[in-house]
């Protein structure tokens with residue numbers, strides 16, 4: 164059984180009242196916490212894809228409550244803390260309530276909301292305490308979850324409640340949905356973390372005291388941005404903290420961050436100042452040299468392609484709660500493809516597909532794709548992702564397996580070709596198509612599109628098919644999705660052409 168620590172020595176001023184999320188921000192970085200409390204307007208707003216992840220987390224939280232029949236939700240919102248505290252106190256007294264959702268607790272200036280507090284009884288039916296459960300849409304226990312539960316349990320115990328166990332409820336990716344009602348016992352795993360959380364909880368009072376003292380300072384702490392800014396979450400003050408950094412700041416060196424950390428310790432602030440003889444990866448070396456580079460083999464490698472050249476890209480969704488039979492949580496489901504087909508004479512044709520309703524997209528998508536790809540020519544892609552999606556489709560649809568396997572054999576990945584044979588300083592060490600395209604084909608970037616990256620496409624697709632009811636809004640999203648996927652495959656066409664031009668610089672075109 165877990166007992167409370169003594170928080171009496173902590174001088175928490177009312178103005179600096181902490182919450183669970185503020186505590187976690189403070190663990191990541193004291194400056195982040197300071198800015199959240201004193202200068203929140205300096206934060207960058209979450210992008211649409213991040214917002215969609217929050218929304219999916221909310222959906223998972225609501226479904227998780229169904230696993231506790233008879234449980235009651237504290238309806239008062241996050242800004243109505245006094246009402247939430249009153250409602251929670253009343254539910255604790257009501258012995259007919261088996262579980263409380265979003266219960267609010269305040270102890271020595273720290274306010275927390277608990278996802279689930281379940282009343283626990285002995286074998287004889289006697290009430291013996293509460294089980295605290297945090298619900299996450301993630302697929303495993305992470306370090307930050309232990310810290311989250313540590314501060315929650317510290318506060319709840321401080322209010323006088325007894326916690327008999329502490330656990331994390333998360334999505335079980337091993338669950339295979341076979342149609343019908345979702346099996347909540349299978350979809351969610353609950354892991355008992357009582358011991359691990361107790362160890363973390365011992366450190367909570369001192370950390371809270373340190374944070375509250377820091378918050379009383381007249382200025383934010385002088386903390387330099389570094390790796391900690393991205394772990395466990397990307398900090399919303401990154402743009403603010405890095406706005407005066409040089410364009411070739413050492414932190415922008417790609418690959419392993421070990422070199423950047425070592426250099427920073429030695430007082431090196433830009434990539435150009437890295438001393439000669441420092442051990443660097445091939446990509447890091449190219450970024451340091453900062454000059455255009457073309458391999459002599461680029462031409463022959465490009466010429467190996469077979470016409471007609473197809474240029475293929477998929478968009479996928481990953482649903483935390485599976486909706487289609489024989490799928491698992493977060494399984495990548497293809498819902499859209501684009502194909503630009505280039506004939507040997509340079510003529511270009513575009514074909515596309517977007518699954519627009521709530522049915523299983525896989526078979527209809529695969530059939531339309533096979534028709535578009537035919538049986539001749541290379542299929543140009545820009546990552547191993549398309550291969551893995553095609554292999555998954557072949558397993559899911561046995562009748563199409565031979566045809567899909569033949570498609571896999573025709574794949575021709577442009578990504579390793581660029582990575583191994585060409586570099587441009589404007590790549591800044593990134594071979595992502597979003598970095599490569601504006602550098603090599605400036606007239607064809609993504610800036611004019613309503614959707615500009617895959618995470619946003621996935622979240623917009625989810626909205627279009629599963630959430631949005633307004634047909635105008637649905638039509639707008641549909642158009643934006645089609646244009647985004649089309650741009651990805653046109654980008655590959657233009658990149659191949661631009662690379663072919665570059666290969667002529669070396670004289671070896673095969």
Ligand code: SF4
Nearest residue numbers: 192195392398401404
């Ligand atoms: S960007 Fe980094 S240094 Fe700045 S507040 Fe965030 S975590 Fe701290």
